[in-house]
Amino acid sequence: PPDVEVLGRSTWTLLHTIAATYPEKPSRSQQSDLLSFVGLFSKLYPCWVCAEDFRTYLGREVPRVGSRDEFGKWLCGAHNDVNRKLGKPEFDCAKWEQRWRTGWKD
Numbered sequence: 066p067p068d069v070e071v072l073g074r075s076t077w078t079l080l081h082t083i084a085a086t087y088p089e090k091p092s093r094s095q096q097s098d099l100l101s102f103v104g105l106f107s108k109l110y111p112c113w114v115c116a117e118d119f120r121t122y123l124g125r126e127v128p129r130v131g132s133r134d135e136f137g138k139w140l141c142g143a144h145n146d147v148n149r150k151l152g153k154p155e156f157d158c159a160k161w162e163q164r165w166r167t168g169w170k171d
């Protein structure tokens with residue numbers, strides 16, 4: 066079976082990178098594509114307990130796909146939900162773009 070940690074790290078990289086490259090002003094069809102992607106992802110993610118909890122989260126917090134920043138923050142919240150469950154530190158969602166799009170400046 067896939068290694069849940071390696072799979073998770075690479076999957077979060079993919080998901081946050083999708084958020085980082087999502088348009089600031091997505092068209093209707095881009096919004097509906099992203100919603101479909103998230104829904105299908107939640108069925109196909111090959112860690113079944115993870116996928117099940119992610120679907121529960123989707124039911125509580127409907128994905129916000131109206132803009133890059135909206136989706137980036139929504140996804141950050143979803144990732145923090147998993148962080149809490151695993152006892153990992155929460156990430157400051159005000160910083161999601163610095164981490165995943167523009168890069169830290171120092």
Ligand code: FAD
Nearest residue numbers: 069070073074076077114115118119141144145147156161
């Ligand atoms: P990761 O959590 O993989 O994070 C990678 C990097 O993302 C971090 O180094 C940090 O820079 C950044 N980051 C952290 N939090 C945020 C945030 N909130 N927003 C933006 N960036 C952030 N594992 C399980 O054991 N059980 C589960 O039920 C489970 N469910 C999962 C559900 C999904 C949808 C996914 C994608 C993964 C899931 N995982 C689960 C895997 C788990 O989330 C981690 O990926 C794995 O434990 C490796 O953790 P890590 O410490 O390397 O960092």
